[in-house]
Amino acid sequence: MPNLSYLIAAKREDTQVKSYAVLCGVLLIAFGTFTYMKWQEYSLMNTVVDKNKAYIAALQEEGSNEKASFDTKKTAINELKTEIESSFVEVFPSTDSYTELTRKFDKFEQDLATKDSVFEISNIEYQTPAVKDGYSILPVRMSIRSSQPNFEKFLHYVESSGSLAGKVRLMDISSIRLNFEKSNDLSGKTEEVINFSVQINAYFQ
Amino acid sequence: MENSVTPKMVNPLDVHDEKKDESSDILKNLTSSSAPEGKLLEEAPTIDFSLLQNVVPQQSVLLTGLKYGFVALSGAFLVAILFFAFTLTDAFSLISTQFGYTSLTKQIANDNTDIITFKTELNFNKYLLLKGYLDEFGYYGDSFAQNYEILTTKTSSDVEKAAATEKIASIKPELKKSFVAAKDIFSKEFDAPLYPIDPTQADTMALFTQKLVDKFNAKATELSSSSDPQAKRDSKNYVQIAALISNTELKKLFLGTDFDALKDDGLYGLVNTVNSVVVNDLNIIQQIKAKRIKWSDVINEIDLRTIAVDTSFNQDVYNEMGGIRYTSYDFDSESKKISINGETKIFDTINFTTIADLIDSLNGSDLFSNAEMRSFSKSGSRDDGYIATLRISLNLKDKK
Numbered sequence: 001m002p003n004l005s006y007l008i009a010a011k012r013e014d015t016q017v018k019s020y021a022v023l024c025g026v027l028l029i030a031f032g033t034f035t036y037m038k039w040q041e042y043s044l045m046n047t048v049v050d051k052n053k054a055y056i057a058a059l060q061e062e063g064s065n066e067k068a069s070f071d072t073k074k075t076a077i078n079e080l081k082t083e084i085e086s087s088f089v090e091v092f093p094s095t096d097s098y099t100e101l102t103r104k105f106d107k108f109e110q111d112l113a114t115k116d117s118v119f120e121i122s123n124i125e126y127q128t129p130a131v132k133d134g135y136s137i138l139p140v141r142m143s144i145r146s147s148q149p150n151f152e153k154f155l156h157y158v159e160s161s162g163s164l165a166g167k168v169r170l171m172d173i174s175s176i177r178l179n180f181e182k183s184n185d186l187s188g189k190t191e192e193v194i195n196f197s198v199q200i201n202a203y204f205q
Numbered sequence: 206m207e208n209s210v211t212p213k214m215v216n217p218l219d220v221h222d223e224k225k226d227e228s229s230d231i232l233k234n235l236t237s238s239s240a241p242e243g244k245l246l247e248e249a250p251t252i253d254f255s256l257l258q259n260v261v262p263q264q265s266v267l268l269t270g271l272k273y274g275f276v277a278l279s280g281a282f283l284v285a286i287l288f289f290a291f292t293l294t295d296a297f298s299l300i301s302t303q304f305g306y307t308s309l310t311k312q313i314a315n316d317n318t319d320i321i322t323f324k325t326e327l328n329f330n331k332y333l334l335l336k337g338y339l340d341e342f343g344y345y346g347d348s349f350a351q352n353y354e355i356l357t358t359k360t361s362s363d364v365e366k367a368a369a370t371e372k373i374a375s376i377k378p379e380l381k382k383s384f385v386a387a388k389d390i391f392s393k394e395f396d397a398p399l400y401p402i403d404p405t406q407a408d409t410m411a412l413f414t415q416k417l418v419d420k421f422n423a424k425a426t427e428l429s430s431s432s433d434p435q436a437k438r439d440s441k442n443y444v445q446i447a448a449l450i451s452n453t454e455l456k457k458l459f460l461g462t463d464f465d466a467l468k469d470d471g472l473y474g475l476v477n478t479v480n481s482v483v484v485n486d487l488n489i490i491q492q493i494k495a496k497r498i499k500w501s502d503v504i505n506e507i508d509l510r511t512i513a514v515d516t517s518f519n520q521d522v523y524n525e526m527g528g529i530r531y532t533s534y535d536f537d538s539e540s541k542k543i544s545i546n547g548e549t550k551i552f553d554t555i556n557f558t559t560i561a562d563l564i565d566s567l568n569g570s571d572l573f574s575n576a577e578m579r580s581f582s583k584s585g586s587r588d589d590g591y592i593a594t595l596r597i598s599l600n601l602k603d604k605k
Binding site for chain 1: 254264265267268271272274275278279281282285286289292293309310312313316317319320323324326327330331333334337340341344347348350351354355358360361365397398400435438442486487489490492493494496497498499500501504530531532533534535536537538539
């Protein structure tokens, strides 16, 4: 009769062949899948590294050009800033600067008033400044006697104030009261004269 | 021997075949006459099967091959794991740096850092330029807006309007130049492609924005303590640029605007919008200007609405022909209330109709609302004319 242990050994060997075959198969699949996926990643990262090198070189060059471009423009930019700042001192000063404003009103009156067309500032009264969000207000009450054309010029003066080019202190009219009267000028012609009291807000930083 | 087994095996020559005896007399005679009694051969040998106990089947070539294959595959797998761990991760950075090797992950991380640094530096210079162009646009825009307002103010004289037109014509090319330059900067890429090593850095736009803001803030802080006027100016400029970086509204405005397609009113709107969304010194001025009421236009509108009712208004014929005459106006910017006082003189009895017409005329204006006068009274005679007192109150409509 056949040797039992021999048969067992033969059977075991057969099982081992099958097991190793399965293990090798599984391992081969795992190895293949792993290597394939990682190789893809490896290739991609290598490509990224190459691209990055080229991109960094281009960035450095572009950065140098941009800096050169800014340096060229820098003088003009700084000149404009200086110009804006000097206009700001007039238009939107850092303090209420009421003395300067008074001089400006006087100059405006001087430029406007003629014998034929009256413009007289009879009273200027500066009130307590008020602080708002980001700016401050200096309230000014004025009493003015003016001809109709000069009254309009005064309105335009206030309405167009605050322009950097014009360099007129930023102002607006918060209230105005007009009274009309008739007067005769030197030629005897009747001229409408407006007596008005105006409340102006003069702005500062 | 316990394991010895005596099989039923005998020497074939010892087996007596009777049938053969019967069938072959010759063989019978031969064997019976000459052969001695007893066995011809010795006892058959016994087999000791215990000797086979250690006998194993011969090693299969296939199994051996499989075993070697398995070992080889395992080795290769391990090598692959180590190779990819070395090249793709930083797990063995301590060892790899000994050999002067940098993993791809590390290389990409270093590249990303370089890209962020260089791109931020590039963006830094771009935004310095952009701020310069925006300041230029604001400066010329301010001048443009002032002249445009002169042009559109109804009470401006022809001389003033002609001067404003000339000024606008000279300003527009400068405005366009700064607008186009700023738009060009806005249109360029702000961020850069980064290989996503860190998933939290997926939003590159936010990353580059933050880096640039940090750089400007750091520069501003560095200069803020300086007493040098230029350094102070630069520090303030950097703070304003930092606020500009995340201003997506401004970027959209520039990229979505075709400057050449804009007429003067469109350009005026653009200047105001830009000034309202840009954080700079002009911004506050712009806000104040935007709230300002053009009282000259308001007075002009009252005059026009009055002329619609009284064609001889303001022609100095009130005493002779009658009509409407105002004695005082009250304007209040805060409450946007206007009150008009005056009188009507009519050489007829229709004073109240004239006042009612005036109220309707004022209410028909785009500037006013709620014009009213609830109490009517008059005195006089048909010969001297009836005089009625005017006390109209009205509101100024909000700007559209």
